[in-house]
Amino acid sequence: xxxxxxxxxLLHQLTSVLTQLTDEDFSKPIDVLSGSSVGQHVRxxxxxxxxLMDGVGKGEINYDNRKHxxxxxxxxxxxxxxxxxxxxxxxxxLENHKMDLIxxxxxxxxxxxxxxSSFYRELAYNIExxxxxxALIKIGLVALGDYVDLPPHFGVASSTVRYQQGGA
Numbered sequence: 140x141x142x143x144x145x146x147x148x149l150l151h152q153l154t155s156v157l158t159q160l161t162d163e164d165f166s167k168p169i170d171v172l173s174g175s176s177v178g179q180h181v182r183x184x185x186x187x188x189x190x191l192m193d194g195v196g197k198g199e200i201n202y203d204n205r206k207h208x209x210x211x212x213x214x215x216x217x218x219x220x221x222x223x224x225x226x227x228x229x230x231x232x233l234e235n236h237k238m239d240l241i242x243x244x245x246x247x248x249x250x251x252x253x254x255x256s257s258f259y260r261e262l263a264y265n266i267e268x269x270x271x272x273x274a275l276i277k278i279g280l281v282a283l284g285d286y287v288d289l290p291p292h293f294g295v296a297s298s299t300v301r302y303q304q305g306g307a
Contacts, residue, residue: 141233145297146229146262146265146266147226150225152290152293153276154219159288160287162215164177165215166212167283171279171282172278172279177280177283178212178215178218180272182211184268184272186205186211187205188225188229189221195232198238199238199240199241201240201242203243237255237256237258238257239256270294270296271294273293
């Protein structure tokens with residue numbers, strides 16, 4: 140399976156959930172998520188993919204420079220539109236571009252590092268990151284009333300699915 144197909148599958152799951160969610164519940168603060176909303180987790184997740192999209196052309200990616208776009212986390216339809224754009228990008232980007240990851244793990248933000256990477260490696264990171272936030276979104280959805288019909292394995296890593304099914 141191409142890594143892009145795995146990422147697109149997660150985006151399709153997220154789209155399925157968002158199309159069932161009300162606009163109000165999308166942006167409602169949820170106690171079990173420490174007051175964050177489903178929309179905030181969606182925005183955070185897709186902004187990592189946006190960083191990857193923007194980084195391919197520059198040959199470098201920096202997740203620290205995300206926009207934190209309030210409109211995406213408050214407007215469910217806008218979030219769906221951005222997810223669709225990311226999906227189209229992934230459908231049309233087949234080459235494993237070399238990239239540098241720019242990251243600063245110093246709390247004061249004064250020690251950026253440049254780490255050799257690639258499009259596929261960063262896409263793998265985005266997949267794992269998305270699964271983690273989708274698991275949190277699932278918790279939030281249950282707290283909202285559990286009215287959304289979740290896709291099978293929503294927020295569960297493929298290795299965990301295989302393990303649960305008795306595979307390797």
